[in-house]
Amino acid sequence: MKVSEVAELVGISVRTLHHYDEIGLLKPETATESGYRVYSEENLETLQQILFFKELGFTLKRIKEIIYNPSFNRMEALEQHKRLLMEKRKRIDQILATLDKTIKHSKGEITMSNKEKFKGFDFSKNPYEKEARERWGDKAVDDSNEKINKLSKDKQQALGEEFDAIYRKLASIRHESPDSDIAQEGIKEWYDYLNRIGNYSYDAFKGLGQMYVDDERFTKNIDKYGEGLAVFMRDAMAVYADKRN
Structure with missing residues (x-):
């Protein structure tokens, strides 16, 4: 179906569908030679899911995080x-x-x-x-933060210093291939660190890595250690998790 046909079917504007495409929330399956967007049945199912979430008051950014999370069912x-x-x-x-x-x-x-x-x-x-x-979403992140907040200030400081050291190490190797031995050794340290303060399955670890890129707040903070670090960590975390699943 073309974008105008989908808009008429659903009762939303063509501009809205264009916006969903631009932000990566709902990309048409294909485009014709003349540039018309063409939506598949799968696209329509995704659009329905988006509208269900909107009805419950979710923001478009949050909807995107949820439906493209690897654990989404x-x-x-x-x-x-x-x-x-x-x-x-x-x-x-x-x-x-x-x-x-x-x-x-x-x-x-x-x-x-x-x-x-x-x-x-x-x-x-x-x-x-x-x-x-x-x-x-990010329950594992919240659980970890809760555990950290219960620690003494000295232990929190020690964890913070270890966190900083791991990120500096990862930043120094961020130009390596994510599946290289050195990258995987570095990302294992991050996985082990997270599981000392939380409980991350391999799927959750992979999903967290994706969140580093999808959520601009994560990206901005992580990339302070080196531009492109968030993307490198996402890819390395995905490789680490996939090899163990």
């Missing part, structure tokens, strides 16, 4: 979407009930307590994102 996600949307419907029903009571209260038909006036409201940061992050 489409069927699992669909089941999760169904459950979370049912929870969202329950919350909206509660807000509608509060609204109905407020109208009656304003007309003097009933009396509402202050607590009743705010029943159903939830201003926490996306109540549905926590579960998705735990399944496809």
Whole structure:
């Protein structure tokens, strides 16, 4: 299907689809000789997945991180979407009930307590994102940070110095091939370090490496040690994990 046909089918603008293409969220399967974008059935399934996440309040950047995570499972996600949307419907029903009571209260038909006036409201940061992050996101990173925060200041400083040494070593060899012996020895030190403060499977380790490139915050901090280090680490971590899976 051409971009205009997809836009009409879904009810979104052509500009939106062009934007998804530009940011790497949804790239058409092919393009015609005249330059028309052509979307496949698989593209449409991905677009549906994107819109489910959008309905739950996820940002496009976060959606991209999730659906292109190596551990992402489409069927699992669909089941999760169904459950979370049912929870969202329950919350909206509660807000509608509060609204109905407020109208009656304003007309003097009933009396509402202050607590009743705010029943159903939830201003926490996306109540549905926590579960998705735990399944496809950076739970391992958060767990590691929590463990570090519980350590004494001396131990935290020692870990920080070791972290810095590993990154400096990796930066010094970042122009080597990611599958070279020296690169793999260096990345093994990083894997061992992470598993002393957290619990990373090989898949999670590979996914973390991908996050170094997908999330500009990671890239910016890592590349302070040397431009291109984030990409080198992602590739070396993928090789390390794939050889052991």
